[in-house]
Amino acid sequence: MRNIVVGLAKAMSKTLGFEENYLGKAFELELGFDVSAMNLYPPNHVSKGHVGIGDHTDPGFIITLTQDMNGGLQILSHTGKWINVYIPHHAILIQLGDHLEILTNGKYKSHVHRVIVANNEVQRLTVATLHGPSLDKVVAPALEFVDEDHPPAYLGMTYKQSLEAKGHDEIDVQSSLDKIKLPSA
Numbered sequence: 001m002r003n004i005v006v007g008l009a010k011a012m013s014k015t016l017g018f019e020e021n022y023l024g025k026a027f028e029l030e031l032g033f034d035v036s037a038m039n040l041y042p043p044n045h046v047s048k049g050h051v052g053i054g055d056h057t058d059p060g061f062i063i064t065l066t067q068d069m070n071g072g073l074q075i076l077s078h079t080g081k082w083i084n085v086y087i088p089h090h091a092i093l094i095q096l097g098d099h100l101e102i103l104t105n106g107k108y109k110s111h112v113h114r115v116i117v118a119n120n121e122v123q124r125l126t127v128a129t130l131h132g133p134s135l136d137k138v139v140a141p142a143l144e145f146v147d148e149d150h151p152p153a154y155l156g157m158t159y160k161q162s163l164e165a166k167g168h169d170e171i172d173v174q175s176s177l178d179k180i181k182l183p184s185a
């Protein structure tokens with residue numbers, strides 16, 4: 001998995017117009033910290049209404065998601081519509097994390113997603129792994145993404161701060177972006 005993360009960091013660095021180690025350095029990825037959360041959704045689960053996990057974004061650089069079957073994951077599109085996510089068998093879904101949004105000053109978005117469970121007739125198991133920067137690296141909008149038309153949209157924060165913001169048991173369902181968003185953004 002590390003190889004995938006490092007490879008994607010190189011590819012994204014180039015897509016953003018920088019040399020291939022740009023994101024690796026910005027996030028200190030050689031010391032990158034990963035956190036996995038396993039989610040088990042029982043069939044026809046309605047104890048919290050239809051929602052298994054409410055609207056959220058995840059901390060980190062990227063998030064990989066593996067699952068035993070499709071059903072329930074939705075991503076909010078830029079037009080405000082919830083889109084059902086179908087992940088092909090044996091594929092890994094790659095999502096962008098909060099720290100990529102912070103570093104790129106909002107150019108790359110950490111997308112809002114949720115899990116709807118009430119319609120699932122069988123149990124679903126997923127493993128979400130947050131691939132982070134190093135724990136103590138303060139990630140703030142990089143100068144390359146800041147100019148007169150794009151003032152800094154976020155304060156800086158470490159990956160550790162965002163993981164600790166809501167406690168260990170909830171690190172998979174929290175977003176820290178609201179806490180560090182600047183008023184002008």
Ligand SMILES: O=C(O)CCC(=O)C(=O)O
Binds near residue numbers: 039072073128173
């Ligand atoms: O189980 C899923 O489909 C998504 C889980 C998720 O978003 C998370 O653990 O942060």
Ligand SMILES: [Fe+2]
Binds near residue numbers: 056057058
């Ligand atoms: Fe998530």
